[in-house]
Amino acid sequence: MSDATVDWIDGHQLQRLDQMLIVVDENDKVIGADTKRNCHQNENVEKGLLHRAFSVVLFNSEKKVLIQRRADTKLTFPGHFTDSFSSHPLSNPEELEEKDALGVRRAALRRLQAELGIPEDQVSLEDIVFMTRYHYKAKSDVVWGEHEVCYLLLIRKDVTISTDPSEISSFDYLTREELEGLLERGARGEVKVTPWLRIIAERFLYGWWPYLDEVTQFVELDKIHRV
Secondary structure, three states, rough: OOOOOOOOOOOOHHHHOOOEEEEOOOOOEEEEEEOOOOOHHHHHHOOOOOEEEEEEEEEOOOOOOOEEEEOOOOOOOOOEEEEOEEEEEEHHHHHHHHHHHHHHHHHHHHHHHOOOOOOOOOOHHHHHHEEEEEEEEEEEOOOEEEEEEEEEEEOOOOHHHHHHHHOOOEEEEEEHHHHHHHHHHHHHHOOOOOOHHHHHHHHHHHHHEEEEEEEHHHHOOOOOOEE
């Protein structure tokens, strides 16, 4: 822990390091809980510490996807372009509920209001569709990283956004071609892109995009993609 410095993050992010996340095994079975700080230290990840998370892709009525650039004060992958928003369900009864991924969807509703400032009356639990899960590991730097079983959620709504600057530095709605261009720029090192945005786009979104009106045909309730 002595090397786990966090001097670039702000007070809001620092407080959230004490949140208790849901620790799972590789099959997403709950086996305990641990702090956000511990769950994101590479030394713990290398020992097998794995936690539950979610990523959300939000499409508007023009079938463009919301892409954000993470704030420079984020713990992992600061300043990177990424999905619409992502976070973690907390280890509490409401967000541990697994039927219909209800706990994770509740967590997503909580975070979209906090991170994107979307008014409560614009998105409901029923608007948040659980699509699939993926398991990945990625280092942000020498000390901090990610190791998650991540629920991929999809929302199709026109919403009002008022972002939290401690979470998001900028955002835009992109077409598929624009997202492909962003990822190409990332591959060339011109911009920074989170590894999970590339996973989501290349493994899932590009295949779903032409069929957004019937996107539930791609729902995979029991599958975990290993990436």
